[in-house]
Amino acid sequence: MNGRASYADWIAVDWGTSRLRVWAMGADGSVRAKAESDDGMGGLSRDGFEPALLHLIEPWLGGTPMLVLACGMVGSRQGWAEMPYLSVPAKPGDLEPRPVKAQDPRLRLFILPGLSQSSPADVMRGEETQVGGFLAKEPDFDGILCLPGTHTKWVHISAAEIVSFQTYMTGEMFALLAGQSVLRHSVAQDGEAPEIFVEAVGDIMSRPERLAQRLFALRAESILNGQDGVAARARLSGYLIGAELAGSRPYWLGQNVVVAGSAPLAQLYGDALAAQGLTTRVTDASPLTLAGLCQAAARILERTT
Amino acid sequence: MNGRASYADWIAVDWGTSRLRVWAMGADGSVRAKAESDDGMGGLSRDGFEPALLHLIEPWLGGTPMLVLACGMVGSRQGWAEMPYLSVPAKPGDLEPRPVKAQDPRLRLFILPGLSQSSPADVMRGEETQVGGFLAKEPDFDGILCLPGTHTKWVHISAAEIVSFQTYMTGEMFALLAGQSVLRHSVAQDGEAPEIFVEAVGDIMSRPERLAQRLFALRAESILNGQDGVAARARLSGYLIGAELAGSRPYWLGQNVVVAGSAPLAQLYGDALAAQGLTTRVTDASPLTLAGLCQAAARILERTT
Numbered sequence: 001m002n003g004r005a006s007y008a009d010w011i012a013v014d015w016g017t018s019r020l021r022v023w024a025m026g027a028d029g030s031v032r033a034k035a036e037s038d039d040g041m042g043g044l045s046r047d048g049f050e051p052a053l054l055h056l057i058e059p060w061l062g063g064t065p066m067l068v069l070a071c072g073m074v075g076s077r078q079g080w081a082e083m084p085y086l087s088v089p090a091k092p093g094d095l096e097p098r099p100v101k102a103q104d105p106r107l108r109l110f111i112l113p114g115l116s117q118s119s120p121a122d123v124m125r126g127e128e129t130q131v132g133g134f135l136a137k138e139p140d141f142d143g144i145l146c147l148p149g150t151h152t153k154w155v156h157i158s159a160a161e162i163v164s165f166q167t168y169m170t171g172e173m174f175a176l177l178a179g180q181s182v183l184r185h186s187v188a189q190d191g192e193a194p195e196i197f198v199e200a201v202g203d204i205m206s207r208p209e210r211l212a213q214r215l216f217a218l219r220a221e222s223i224l225n226g227q228d229g230v231a232a233r234a235r236l237s238g239y240l241i242g243a244e245l246a247g248s249r250p251y252w253l254g255q256n257v258v259v260a261g262s263a264p265l266a267q268l269y270g271d272a273l274a275a276q277g278l279t280t281r282v283t284d285a286s287p288l289t290l291a292g293l294c295q296a297a298a299r300i301l302e303r304t305t
Numbered sequence: 306m307n308g309r310a311s312y313a314d315w316i317a318v319d320w321g322t323s324r325l326r327v328w329a330m331g332a333d334g335s336v337r338a339k340a341e342s343d344d345g346m347g348g349l350s351r352d353g354f355e356p357a358l359l360h361l362i363e364p365w366l367g368g369t370p371m372l373v374l375a376c377g378m379v380g381s382r383q384g385w386a387e388m389p390y391l392s393v394p395a396k397p398g399d400l401e402p403r404p405v406k407a408q409d410p411r412l413r414l415f416i417l418p419g420l421s422q423s424s425p426a427d428v429m430r431g432e433e434t435q436v437g438g439f440l441a442k443e444p445d446f447d448g449i450l451c452l453p454g455t456h457t458k459w460v461h462i463s464a465a466e467i468v469s470f471q472t473y474m475t476g477e478m479f480a481l482l483a484g485q486s487v488l489r490h491s492v493a494q495d496g497e498a499p500e501i502f503v504e505a506v507g508d509i510m511s512r513p514e515r516l517a518q519r520l521f522a523l524r525a526e527s528i529l530n531g532q533d534g535v536a537a538r539a540r541l542s543g544y545l546i547g548a549e550l551a552g553s554r555p556y557w558l559g560q561n562v563v564v565a566g567s568a569p570l571a572q573l574y575g576d577a578l579a580a581q582g583l584t585t586r587v588t589d590a591s592p593l594t595l596a597g598l599c600q601a602a603a604r605i606l607e608r609t610t
Binding site for chain 1: 475
């Protein structure tokens with residue numbers, strides 16, 4: 001490339017709490033380059049966003065303004081600019097990217113809004129774009145999309161519309177309990193024990209009130225009976241996911257469920273649901289955000305070219 | 306005092322994970338002085354215990370060896386010296402303090418063992434001494450002693466014996482969720498809202514499977530509806546204590562329950578149980594550990610004088 005021509009036709013940005021991921025895109029949807037950094041929303045002050053972005057995308061910019069489309073926590077109150085929430089029920093196509101002013105004239109920045117639900121109160125920022133990407137591939141899907149992560153989302157989709165959703169802090173609770181509570185002495189940092197996991201899920205699902213009493217017992221079992229750290233990890237994971245499945249039962253019971261996530265965690269959800277007699281499809285969520293950003297970018301490019 | 310005479314007849318030590326508390330005692334049970342520091346077990350390496358203790362009690366020592374009696378996490382595997390656990394059922398008087406060698410010849414150190422339960426697996430270190438102090442005052446008590454704290458203990462006492470017990474990590478979970486999870490943006494650092502608390506307790510007790518879904522809703526309610534931080538704090542506390550009461554129901558239902566703790570937390574447990582129709586007695590736990598140490602010290606002094 002020379003100094004004036006652009007390397008990309010537009011730039012896609014997935015900007016979450018802990019990670020910043022960018023893609024140099026061709027107008028045909030091809031990925032020309034990608035990059036990422038630890039400059040997540042959580043670690044940036046308001047005037048830190050533009051430098052963090054330029055640090056990754058500068059080589060892709062040319063002499064004319066470049067469409068940059070971002071989703072995720074970058075649009076939260078603590079982000080670059082606060083985007084409104086669109087209330088469910090909503091179609092991903094209803095999520096209108098809003099222009100945000102950047103200092104650098106080469107940036108023609110848009111940020112996608114998030115989704116909200118009034119009762120029970122709930123919000124999402126970023127996952128709505130994953131849902132858009134999922135529906136771009138499977139426009140006729142009718143059922144539940146489960147997106148496991150730090151904050152797992154259960155999304156009810158019908159007639160290409162997000163009908164309702166529910167958020168569980170299971171991933172964050174696991175990280176806090178396994179890494180920072182007294183259980184850190186008993187729980188291994190990795191390793192799997194699928195049978196123990198599934199048993200722990202069933203234990204809590206059949207009697208959710210057991211959750212609170214089971215947690216400290218993980219510590220006591222390792223002190224008194226030398227419980228293996230991998231077994232303790234599988235039990236803790238099973239107890240917390242079991243509590244989530246007990247709470248989200250109306251979302252999955254008798255439903256058509258797709259679990260879209262990264263490999264080990266998504267499979268745990270699939271295994272847990274299978275043990276409840278529900279056959280789910282477990283897929284990789286990593287292409288979904290970019291697919292959703294492509295959908296939204298196409299709408300902007302249509303309007304402006 | 307002069308250089309050779311001792312200021313105290315013996316020294317009582319309550320040595321937990323985060324605090325070290327010491328008392329200079331007269332043989333008649335009177336307290337001549339007290340002191341405390343942040344040198345809890347959690348922050349000390351094995352050879353840091355004796356200096357941390359001497360730092361507080363040095364002025365109380367004389368020319369002859371001094372009985373020093375300690376209870377709590379100082380007797381754990383990560384403590385000064387690992388004490389065994391005595392298995393329930395057990396009387397507090399069965400807990401035999403064990404001599405531990407100190408470098409300083411002026412220290413005649415004893416540490417109390419902890420209590421264990423094989424099924425469900427559970428352990429305590431320190432609370433058994435509180436139970437001993439409680440029974441010294443109320444030898445005929447028959448019922449449940451609830452000791453709220455970082456790790457709340459429910460102790461079944463009958464015929465002056467600890468029959469069984471159960472530990473809940475409610476306090477630690479509250480601290481992690483309120484201080485380190487995404488909820489920290491929504492939950493006030495202090496303040497009370499008793500009606501909201503009691504309502505949240507009832508919400509979870511009636512349907513314990515709601516716990517997982519209620520947590521993130523605290524964040525969403527503050528984002529969407531400007532929920533007050535004190536209300537969010539009361540709800541979080543109510544959800545977690547509600548989950549504990551749902552799990553510990555066999556311990557308190559229809560029982561004679563005394564809640565012994567520090568003021569605001571113990572009262573929350575009392576209020577939560579009252580809302581379930583159970584009248585409890587709420588008392589101050591602060592004198593219990595010293596009372597229990599006095600009981601155990603009397604047994605050593607009897608034997609050796």
